[in-house]
Amino acid sequence: xxxxxxxxxxxxxxxxxxAAMPAWAKNYQINVNGIVCEFCAFGIAKKLRKLPFIDxxxxxxxxxVDIENQRVYVSIKEGGAVDQEALFDAIKSGGxxxxxxxxxxxxxxxxxxSQ
Amino acid sequence: MKQPIGIFTAVATVALGFISxxxxxxxxxxxxMDMAPRWNGGYGVQxxxxxxxxxxxxxxEGVYTFKPAxxxxxxxxxxxxxxxxxxxAVPIKRYKNEGAFTSNWGLxxxxxxxxxxxxDWDAGLSLSYSAESRKVYTLYDLYTLGDTTGIDINxxxxxxxxxxxxxxxxxxxxxxxxxSGQHVLTGPxxxxxxxxxxxxxxxxxxxxxxxxEWNGNYLSIGIGMVF
Numbered sequence: 417x418x419x420x421x422x423x424x425x426x427x428x429x430x431x432x433x434x435a436a437m438p439a440w441a442k443n444y445q446i447n448v449n450g451i452v453c454e455f456c457a458f459g460i461a462k463k464l465r466k467l468p469f470i471d472x473x474x475x476x477x478x479x480x481v482d483i484e485n486q487r488v489y490v491s492i493k494e495g496g497a498v499d500q501e502a503l504f505d506a507i508k509s510g511g512x513x514x515x516x517x518x519x520x521x522x523x524x525x526x527x528x529x530s531q
Numbered sequence: 532m533k534q535p536i537g538i539f540t541a542v543a544t545v546a547l548g549f550i551s552x553x554x555x556x557x558x559x560x561x562x563x564m565d566m567a568p569r570w571n572g573g574y575g576v577q578x579x580x581x582x583x584x585x586x587x588x589x590x591x592e593g594v595y596t597f598k599p600a601x602x603x604x605x606x607x608x609x610x611x612x613x614x615x616x617x618x619x620a621v622p623i624k625r626y627k628n629e630g631a632f633t634s635n636w637g638l639x640x641x642x643x644x645x646x647x648x649x650x651d652w653d654a655g656l657s658l659s660y661s662a663e664s665r666k667v668y669t670l671y672d673l674y675t676l677g678d679t680t681g682i683d684i685n686x687x688x689x690x691x692x693x694x695x696x697x698x699x700x701x702x703x704x705x706x707x708x709x710x711s712g713q714h715v716l717t718g719p720x721x722x723x724x725x726x727x728x729x730x731x732x733x734x735x736x737x738x739x740x741x742x743x744e745w746n747g748n749y750l751s752i753g754i755g756m757v758f
Contacts, residue, residue: 450631453566453633453691454695455697455727456567458568459567509599512633
């Protein structure tokens with residue numbers, strides 16, 4: 417009987433946990449000069465996705481390129497430490513120039529940014 | 532103190548010297564793919580079917596990018612089941628990125644090898660400028676290969692859907708001068724991208740023909756992939 421009670425209590429706690437804890441959503445926006453062509457930007461996304469701290473379960477395998485507004489969005493793995501130098505190096509090796517990076521709450525659609 | 536020689540100057544000097552010593556009867560120019568792969572370690576392949584001078588030629592082309600500023604390309608033609616003269620080139624590019632605009636200057640030394648059974652080696656050099664914004668694309672390519680000198684201009688509109696694919700609707704003007712005369716071709720070019728796949732179709736008609744070795748219009752359809 418005691419075991420059953422403990423099991424129910426544990427289950428209850430486990431079920432309640434996801435609701436009680438905020439979901440991990442650490443996204444960054446990187447402004448990139450010159451990124452106007454998705455075909456040309458294909459390599460940037462490919463290189464960024466290889467970085468170990470990128471979370472491939474978020475949006476487009478962890479990397480989203482917005483050529484409308486010359487932005488790249490990356491999602492960081494839970495508990496992962498973001499490495500700005502590695503991100504910028506990946507973009508530079510793709511032939512583009514990163515300008516600045518900032519943490520954001522949500523990834524905006526290109527249309528929302530343009531408004 | 533001895534000044535270092537820039538790579539552009541060094542390559543141009545070598546290539547121009549090579550050109551002056553070698554003659555050719557046919558023509559072709561670089562680059563294989565102007566836009567991609569632009570990233571370190573990127574590579575691509577494409578095949579094109581070209582109809583010109585009552586002859587069908589299939590081109591098998593490859594590109595490897597060491598870094599954005601340096602690529603190498605190889606173009607191998609096949610016609611009537613036989614291999615023609617392959618062209619090896621080394622596009623050197625200098626990119627400039629500003630906001631929603633990117634451009635590059637390219638200098639491309641090339642060599643045409645006698646893989647088609649002849650014995651002549653031909654050298655070439657191309658100077659190109661390409662610029663692209665969200666809506667407009669342009670490419671200017673001034674080149675020489677063997678006895679041929681030409682200019683190729685592509686200009687037109689870009690239509691991106693924001694989901695990884697784009698249409699380019701361009702107009703092409705190609706003018707060539709060689710030992711056999713001069714001709715000018717012009718016509719539409721359609722380019723479609725989807726992720727890492729490119730499809731290109733172009734049709735050019737004769738706008739001017741005073742060339743004893745040129746006859747009729749030009750059609751090219753190709754598909755390529757980059758990785």
